[in-house]
Amino acid sequence: EVQLVESGGGLVQPGxxxxxxxAASGFTFSDHYMDWVRQAPGKGLEWVGRSRNKRxxxxxxxxxxxxxxxxxxxxxxxxxxxxxxxxLKSEDTAVYYCARDCAHWGRGTLVTVSS
Amino acid sequence: DIVMTQTPLSxxxxxxxxxxxxxxxxxxxxxxxxxxxxSWLHQRPxxxxxxxxxxxxxxxxxVPDRFSGSGADTDFTLKISRVEGEDVGVYxxxxxxxxxxxxxxxxxxxxx
Numbered sequence: 001e002v003q004l005v006e007s008g009g010g011l012v013q014p015g016x017x018x019x020x021x022x023a024a025s026g027f028t029f030s031d032h033y034m035d036w037v038r039q040a041p042g043k044g045l046e047w048v049g050r051s052r053n054k055r056x057x058x059x060x061x062x063x064x065x066x067x068x069x070x071x072x073x074x075x076x077x078x079x080x081x082x083x084x085x086x087x088l089k090s091e092d093t094a095v096y097y098c099a100r101d102c103a104h105w106g107r108g109t110l111v112t113v114s115s
Numbered sequence: 116d117i118v119m120t121q122t123p124l125s126x127x128x129x130x131x132x133x134x135x136x137x138x139x140x141x142x143x144x145x146x147x148x149x150x151x152x153x154s155w156l157h158q159r160p161x162x163x164x165x166x167x168x169x170x171x172x173x174x175x176x177x178v179p180d181r182f183s184g185s186g187a188d189t190d191f192t193l194k195i196s197r198v199e200g201e202d203v204g205v206y207x208x209x210x211x212x213x214x215x216x217x218x219x220x221x222x223x224x225x226x227x
Binding site: 046061064101102103104106107 | 154163175205207209215218
């Protein structure tokens with residue numbers, strides 16, 4: 001069974017940093033693209049970025065709204081995906097989901113950017 | 116970026132009645148491999164999204180057959196043949212044919 005478990009969310013001040021993790025199990029992690037998707041309170045879903053699979057050299061892609069501030073990485077030995085978030089803004093406040101193919105989703109982790 | 120436009124944004128439905136949601140993309144979603152990567156998600160309050168339909172019309176594992184998807188190119192539809200109470204929530208179309216992945220605005224289904 002595919003399982004995705006996010007962690008690392010919390011309260012951070014504007015301009016601060018946070019690192020989210022996603023622990024994956026139940027499938028061959030390196031074979032799959034992995035996405036980060038976020039949802040601001042009361043709003044819709046927004047794609048944040050992705051890590052491609054082994055065949056596509058694990059290339060990372062980003063939404064324009066986070067490019068240059070967020071970094072996606074993965075550790076295939078730990079079946080884990082990461083989202084390093086820097087220069088955080090209030091508009092980054094959201095539940096952050098880890099997802100595979102938009103078919104499998106974690107429960108999300110809440111990031112609140114506020115002073 | 117491909118823009119996904121859903122209608123309606125609010126959908127009040129009587130239990131047992133059918134429901135339909137439209138999703139239009141600003142560009143063709145047919146990819147070079149010949150597939151069209153259009154999916155439908157359902158999200159209940161406080162829950163993560165759940166995949167209902169992928170590649171236009173294929174129901175995901177465990178999804179009841181009252182849900183069906185159809186369409187092609189830029190025009191897609193999700194239909195629920197008979198709405199049940201557990202179907203309340205927000206429905207999203209999402210395209211995975213081209214990066215960046217983009218979502219529709221969401222359609223909120225409520226019971227009348």
